[in-house]
Amino acid sequence: xxxxxxxxxxxxxxxxxxxxxxxxxxxxxxxxxxxxxxxxxxxxxxxxxxxxxxxxxxxxxxxxxxxxxxxxxxxxxxxxxxxxxxxxxxxxxxxxxxxxxxxxxxxxxxxxxxxxxxxxxxxxxxxxxxxxxxxxxxxxxxxxxxxxxxxxxxxxxxxxxxxxxxxxxxxxxxxxxxxxxxxxxxxxxxxxxxxxxxxxxxxxxxxxxxxxxxxxxxxxxxxxxxxxxxxxxxxxxxxxxxxxxxxxxxxxxxxxxxxxxxxxxxxxxxxxxxxxxxxxxxxxxxxxxxxxxxxxxxxxxxxxxxxxxxxxxxxxxxxxxxxxxxxxxxxxxxxxxxxxxxxxxxxxxxxxxxxxxxx
Amino acid sequence: xxxxxxxxxxxxxxxxxxxxxxxxxxxxxxxxxxxxxxxxxxxxxxxxxxxxxxxxxxxxxxx
Numbered sequence: 001x002x003x004x005x006x007x008x009x010x011x012x013x014x015x016x017x018x019x020x021x022x023x024x025x026x027x028x029x030x031x032x033x034x035x036x037x038x039x040x041x042x043x044x045x046x047x048x049x050x051x052x053x054x055x056x057x058x059x060x061x062x063x064x065x066x067x068x069x070x071x072x073x074x075x076x077x078x079x080x081x082x083x084x085x086x087x088x089x090x091x092x093x094x095x096x097x098x099x100x101x102x103x104x105x106x107x108x109x110x111x112x113x114x115x116x117x118x119x120x121x122x123x124x125x126x127x128x129x130x131x132x133x134x135x136x137x138x139x140x141x142x143x144x145x146x147x148x149x150x151x152x153x154x155x156x157x158x159x160x161x162x163x164x165x166x167x168x169x170x171x172x173x174x175x176x177x178x179x180x181x182x183x184x185x186x187x188x189x190x191x192x193x194x195x196x197x198x199x200x201x202x203x204x205x206x207x208x209x210x211x212x213x214x215x216x217x218x219x220x221x222x223x224x225x226x227x228x229x230x231x232x233x234x235x236x237x238x239x240x241x242x243x244x245x246x247x248x249x250x251x252x253x254x255x256x257x258x259x260x261x262x263x264x265x266x267x268x269x270x271x272x273x274x275x276x277x278x279x280x281x282x283x284x285x286x287x288x289x290x291x292x293x294x295x296x297x298x299x300x301x302x303x304x305x306x307x308x309x310x311x312x313x314x315x316x317x318x319x320x321x322x323x324x325x326x327x328x329x330x331x332x333x334x335x336x337x338x339x340x341x342x343x344x345x346x347x348x349x350x351x352x353x354x355x356x357x358x359x
Numbered sequence: 360x361x362x363x364x365x366x367x368x369x370x371x372x373x374x375x376x377x378x379x380x381x382x383x384x385x386x387x388x389x390x391x392x393x394x395x396x397x398x399x400x401x402x403x404x405x406x407x408x409x410x411x412x413x414x415x416x417x418x419x420x421x422x
Contacts, residue, residue, distance in 0.1 A: 010386045012407055043386045096382055119371065151382070175369070187368070248384050249363065269384070270360050270410055297384030316408050317385055346385040346408075 001353055003339065005029045005036060005047070005074075009319030009347035013043035015057030016347060018072040024318025024325060026336060026350060030054070030074045036351055040344030041094035041116075045074070051088040053077045053101060061097040062130045063116030083132065087111060095149040095172065098122040100135075102144060110139040112156075120152040120173040121188035137169060137192055148207040150297070151248065152188070153178045155195075155212050157202045168196040168205070168214060176210040178224030196221070206295070208246030215242060225249075229278030230263030245295025247313075250277075252300050254293055258285035259302070259331070266298045266313025267327035283312070284331055296343030300331075301350075307337040309350060317346040361402065365389075367416040379403070383410055397421040 006026040007016040017029055034050040043058035054074040055064035064071055065079050080089055080101065087103035087110075094100065098116035111134045118128040124135040142158040145166070149155070152173035159166050169192045170179040177184035180195040201217040211224035211231055217238075222231040228249045236242045236255045244253035250263030262280045264273060287310065292303040299313030299320060310331035311320040318325050321334055338350035362384075370379040372393075379396070380388040383405040389412045391403035401414045 010407070012386055015386070042382055173369075270362050272360055314384070316410075 001033070003032045003035065003351050003353050005032060005349060005351050006321075006336070007347060007349045008321035010317040010345065011347075013058035013070055014072040015040070015043050015045045015344075022317045024321070025323045026321040026334070026348075029349075032351075035340060037092055038340075038342035038344075038349050039092045039094040039099075040342065040347055040349075041098065042096040042345055044071075044094065044097070044099070045344070045347070045349075046092045046094055046099055047074060048089055048092045051090075053080055053089045053092055055099070058097065061117035063094075063097050063099045065099075065115050065132060079132075084111065084113075091144065091147065093147050093149050093154070095122045095154055096151055098149075100147075100149070100154070101132075110143075112137050112139060112144075118190075121190035122149075122152055122154065122172045124154065124171040124190075124192055126190050135171075135192060138167075142167070145202060146204045148205045148212075150207050150246070151209040153207060153210075153212070155179070155205045155207055155214075156192075157205055157214070159202075164199045164201075166198050166200070166202040167194055168202065169193065170195050170212075173210070176225040178207070178210050178212050180223050195223075204244075206244060206246045206251075208251070209248035209297075211246060211251075213244065213246060213251060215244070228263040228273050232262045232278055232280065233260075234280060243290060243293040245293050245300070247295055247300070248297045252283070252293065252295050254290045254302070256289075259283040259287060259290065264298075265295075265300065267329045269298050269314050287331065292341055294341040294343040294348075296347065297345040299343060299346070299348070301341045301343045301348055302331065303338055303341050307339060309334050309336060309338050309341060311348065314346070319343075319346045319348050321348055321350075361413050362410040364413045364415050365403075367396075367414055370414070379414065381412065383408065385410070393421070 032049040037048040039046040047054040087105040091102035103111045114123045115132040145157040155170040174183040204215040214221040241256035250265035288304040294301040312328045312331040340351040342349040377393045387407035389403040
């Protein structure tokens with residue numbers, strides 16, 4: 001099977017493509033023989049496909065570990081297999097100008113490494129150098145359930161391999177309580193701290209600029225800034241689907257029936273926040289069942305069960321891929337299908353297996 | 360109208376250029392110089408898009 005990765009939006013550091021301008025209609029970036037996972041920082045892109053990690057965009061903090069300041073096209077990060085020959089990459093993650101890779105290998109202890117900027121403690125290691133460094137996580141007897149980072153804080157859900165203990169571990173910017181109330185007012189945590197331990201299953205975590213939302217089997221755990229009402233997401237009945245993600249200052253979710261938002265989730269980002277956005281707003285209750293939600297800094301992509309893609313939110317950089325730069329307040333269908341979607345900082349990515357989806 | 364209000368402790372300071380900066384959701388950075396803050400100007404601009412932020416700071420720190 002051949003997959004084509006297409007992208008649109010802000011391309012100021014070639015995080016999307018080797019061309020020199022923003023991209024307002026989805027454009028071909030690279031072909032892959034397998035599915036992909038995508039992670040985006042402020043100006044860099046990571047793609048994991050079939051045990052290889054590829055990077056593009058800004059390397060000004062060495063977040064791609066390559067020799068140049070800017071990497072103009074998705075380039076395989078061969079230093080990973082050179083430095084860690086007994087491991088293969090299995091997960092990727094990015095914060096503003098820092099990259100993370102989980103490496104696993106037969107009979108090897110898993111490693112979670114960071115590379116790039118250490119500003120606000122993002123590297124998760126004390127006195128981080130420019131070179132890749134493993135972060136101290138208890139991976140010898142835990143596995144990673146889910147991870148999230150987008151701005152300056154990183155949160156991981158771990159489960160013990162031999163019992164029902166779940167832990168939430170975090171590092172990075174902390175001042176707004178995004179790493180739990182216990183570390184509010186601390187500027188940042190430079191190394192991983194256990195933020196929560198529970199026997200209640202933890203399913204997923206999503207991070208905004210200064211907020212964190214954890215989906216537990218019991219309810220939602222919300223930490224950090226609520227300046228725009230971004231934490232005011234109601235409980236969803238347990239039998240219902242819940243898909244959700246955080247914009248920088250808001251939260252978007254699908255409760256199995258309708259798509260909702262609270263806080264600031266995109267369109268007209270320069271406008272002053274009004275009181276009504278602090279309570280849940282219905283975005284649409286007439287969409288087909290949603291399979292995947294991809295939430296970027298100020299825009300959202302969603303994929304329905306038949307791989308149709310809808311987009312909405314801020315569009316100043318053409319990141320909705322609609323061929324124009326007008327913001328969209330309600331989801332609009334794009335004429336492409338996707339098996340995977342991703343939204344970053346004014347960037348959008350779709351992976352398609354449909355050869356007729358061309359640009 | 361501005362994108363957000365940001366406290367100066369969340370900004371990074373570039374010693375060489377005497378600039379405070381803060382990430383913009385487009386990938387670029389809002390910028391304001393130390394001398395602008397000293398003059399009482401508090402709007403930081405992103406060179407790549409229309410978004411602007413208001414910097415929350417104590418003018419007494421810049422006297």
